[in-house]
Amino acid sequence: MHTSLAWIDYLIMVIYFAFVLGIGFALKRFMKTSTDFFLSGRSIPAWVAGLAFISANLGAQEVIGMAASGAKYGISTAHFYWLGAIPAMVFVGLFMMPFYYGSRARSVPEYLRLRFDEKTRGLNAISFAAMTVFSSGASMYAMAKLIETLHIFDPLVQALGLPTSYIFHLSIVVSALITLGYVYLGGLTSAIYNEVLQFFLIVAGFFPLVYLGLKNVGGWDGLIAKCPPGFGHAWKGMTNPENNPLGVEWFALAMGLGFVLSFGYWCTDFLVVQRAMAADSMTAARRTPLIAALPKMIFPFLVILPGLIAVALPTPTAIEVPADGAKVVNAAEASGKGLIPAKVTSTGEVELDSTGKPVLDYDLAIPKLLIHYFPTGLLGLGLTALLASFMSGMAGNITAFNTVWTFDIYQAYIKPQASDKHYLWMGHFATLFGTVISIAAAYVAASFNNIMELLQLVFAFVNAPLLATFLLGMFWKRATANGAFYGLLSGIVAAALHHGLSLPGGSSPGVKGAWIYRLHDYRNEMAQNFWTAIWAFGVCLTVTVVVSLATRPRPDDELKGLVYSLTKHDVEHGLPWYRKPEVFGVVVVLLSIGLNILFR
Amino acid sequence: MNLDIRVPIGLLFLSLGGLLAGFGLVTHFSNPTMYARSLDINVNLWWGLVMIAFGAGMFYFGRRAVAASPEVPTPTEP
Numbered sequence: 001m002h003t004s005l006a007w008i009d010y011l012i013m014v015i016y017f018a019f020v021l022g023i024g025f026a027l028k029r030f031m032k033t034s035t036d037f038f039l040s041g042r043s044i045p046a047w048v049a050g051l052a053f054i055s056a057n058l059g060a061q062e063v064i065g066m067a068a069s070g071a072k073y074g075i076s077t078a079h080f081y082w083l084g085a086i087p088a089m090v091f092v093g094l095f096m097m098p099f100y101y102g103s104r105a106r107s108v109p110e111y112l113r114l115r116f117d118e119k120t121r122g123l124n125a126i127s128f129a130a131m132t133v134f135s136s137g138a139s140m141y142a143m144a145k146l147i148e149t150l151h152i153f154d155p156l157v158q159a160l161g162l163p164t165s166y167i168f169h170l171s172i173v174v175s176a177l178i179t180l181g182y183v184y185l186g187g188l189t190s191a192i193y194n195e196v197l198q199f200f201l202i203v204a205g206f207f208p209l210v211y212l213g214l215k216n217v218g219g220w221d222g223l224i225a226k227c228p229p230g231f232g233h234a235w236k237g238m239t240n241p242e243n244n245p246l247g248v249e250w251f252a253l254a255m256g257l258g259f260v261l262s263f264g265y266w267c268t269d270f271l272v273v274q275r276a277m278a279a280d281s282m283t284a285a286r287r288t289p290l291i292a293a294l295p296k297m298i299f300p301f302l303v304i305l306p307g308l309i310a311v312a313l314p315t316p317t318a319i320e321v322p323a324d325g326a327k328v329v330n331a332a333e334a335s336g337k338g339l340i341p342a343k344v345t346s347t348g349e350v351e352l353d354s355t356g357k358p359v360l361d362y363d364l365a366i367p368k369l370l371i372h373y374f375p376t377g378l379l380g381l382g383l384t385a386l387l388a389s390f391m392s393g394m395a396g397n398i399t400a401f402n403t404v405w406t407f408d409i410y411q412a413y414i415k416p417q418a419s420d421k422h423y424l425w426m427g428h429f430a431t432l433f434g435t436v437i438s439i440a441a442a443y444v445a446a447s448f449n450n451i452m453e454l455l456q457l458v459f460a461f462v463n464a465p466l467l468a469t470f471l472l473g474m475f476w477k478r479a480t481a482n483g484a485f486y487g488l489l490s491g492i493v494a495a496a497l498h499h500g501l502s503l504p505g506g507s508s509p510g511v512k513g514a515w516i517y518r519l520h521d522y523r524n525e526m527a528q529n530f531w532t533a534i535w536a537f538g539v540c541l542t543v544t545v546v547v548s549l550a551t552r553p554r555p556d557d558e559l560k561g562l563v564y565s566l567t568k569h570d571v572e573h574g575l576p577w578y579r580k581p582e583v584f585g586v587v588v589v590l591l592s593i594g595l596n597i598l599f600r
Numbered sequence: 601m602n603l604d605i606r607v608p609i610g611l612l613f614l615s616l617g618g619l620l621a622g623f624g625l626v627t628h629f630s631n632p633t634m635y636a637r638s639l640d641i642n643v644n645l646w647w648g649l650v651m652i653a654f655g656a657g658m659f660y661f662g663r664r665a666v667a668a669s670p671e672v673p674t675p676t677e678p
Binding site for chain 2: 008197372374
């Protein structure tokens with residue numbers, strides 16, 4: 001397959017680059033204080049913060065990973081949205097935002113310091129900072145790998161007189177430099193504004209793809225008829241892990257994904273919470289995740305359906321000659337499934353698993369589909385949308401990293417009493433070295449075949465216990481600092497132990513699990529991850545409660561505004577009922593339940 | 601901050617939409633076979649037009665909001 005890009009495709013990309021950098025330059029003059037740079041001066045309207053909230057999450061792991069999971073598991077991948085994200089987003093908006101925004105904390109770890117103590121904040125800040133640069137590196141790696149596999153930029157690199165293998169390094173350096181550029185110039189505001197722009201661009205790039213794909217396979221019914229059995233149902237067969245494509249049962253799904261992983265991510269991950277913290281009022285901050293939930297609900301159709309369409313299309317078998325050029329089918333494509341090719345070893349042979357079946361490269365679902373349907377022109381837009389998603393995800397990580405580094409590590413432990421100007425300088429510097437570490441991480445993140453599962457693993461170690469800490473901290477005034485710290489620590493250890501003692505099907509002991517002892521086998525990595533999260537959460541919850549009861553509680557006065565029972569509710573009493581976040585939240589939940597029933 | 605994000609979004613969609621629609625119009629006559637892969641739909645032209653409409657709306661509402669808000673003086677160097 002040799003699709004190459006024309007001048008118009010490059011021009012679209014260049015215009016996009018010019019706009020994102022232009023926004024950075026336009027905002028540069030507003031970056032006077034650390035509040036401007038790290039918190040957008042708390043001046044962002046709710047709809048902008050809301051779209052940035054969802055867009056910051058819409059990185060490589062989302063677009064590529066969700067389509068890959070769609071191709072692997074079918075529409076049940078939508079559980080990540082309708083069971084996972086939506087209820088969690090409603091919860092963070094209605095119940096947790098009053099404490100994040102109301103406490104005037106500048107970051108999630110800083111809330112932990114206000115509610116608990118310094119060591120709990122330190123543990124969270126350091127693990128979170130490590131996680132963000134790692135995620136951003138994994139995202140960059142995924143993008144560079146994709147671009148390399150597609151071979152669409154080969155003529156460009158050859159024209160520059162470089163070997164085609166340089167496309168990997170070039171993709172990383174160019175995308176990192178542009179993202180670094182606009183975040184460095186305009187701080188969080190620039191990241192947020194660009195995330196909104198990228199949000200619309202991603203929709204513009206993928207909507208025609210889904211439209212053409214669905215039209216081609218004969219609508220929804222045609223799609224499901226051409227997909228493997230079970231791909232059209234999200235809930236069918238959930239009573240037994242053997243009977244559904246996900247390989248998990250309803251308890252692990254609802255508890256692991258629906259509760260621990262999703263609430264852990266959306267309610268405690270500073271990457272998304274930071275967007276709401278930048279909102280211009282408490283009401284706007286509470287609305288941010290709710291506004292985000294609306295597009296989030298329809299995103300499965302944009303990012304998961306391409307995976308199903310890619311599987312439903314006929315596998316290329318012979319040499320085809322479409323009207324606009326010769327197309328040679330290679331072995332990798334012929335032994336794939338639908339449009340999804342098999343993986344190829346470094347010697348150019350099709351990779352086989354232990355049972356002799358070809359290993360499929362699911363991450364290529366969206367890019368293959370783009371090349372399949374989009375003509376010159378729209379192809380440029382589609383690729384730009386893909387680049388936009390990588391950049392919005394990366395910028396989200398970088399802005400979260402520079403804030404946590406500057407406020408929760410540098411200001412807390414390295415240089416506490418410096419001027420605001422100094423911390424502003426450190427923010428710029430952290431943006432720079434955060435990017436450099438991410439690039440280093442990109443070269444490390446190479447041994448997993450599905451990015452989503454890799455990231456879930458990291459989230460499970462770090463985030464899953466965190467949810468218990470926040471829930472107890474915000475809703476149980478008896479929870480103490482020592483309880484939180486030792487609970488969090490034992491939760492992370494529990495996650496690591498569980499991972500070290502269990503193994504997903506088809507893997508050998510090592511990085512995928514069972515690196516201590518092979519005690520239990522799961523059907524796949526997803527089941528293992530869900531249970532890792534459940535164990536981490538349960539252990540953290542138990543240890544926090546036990547240690548809290550054995551230690552002295554903080555007086556109520558100190559916890560005002562930090563704990564639910566000691567904080568004034570109903571901050572929006574001036575609003576008519578239909579504008580209250582609570583009503584909005586209920587509507588969102590009902591819509592989500594409706595989608596679950598529709599695709600049961 | 602007197603930069604309304606709808607203005608740059610509007611401008612980006614107007615330029616990309618215009619580019620795609622123009623390219624679609626030209627290739628509609630010069631190279632119609634290139635649309636075989638997109639089910640014989642001239643997606644460049646149609647989607648370009650949709651993007652122009654969206655961009656125009658964004659630009660209009662963004663400009664209106666900027667015009668309505670009180671003029672914020674550009675900060676000067678301290």
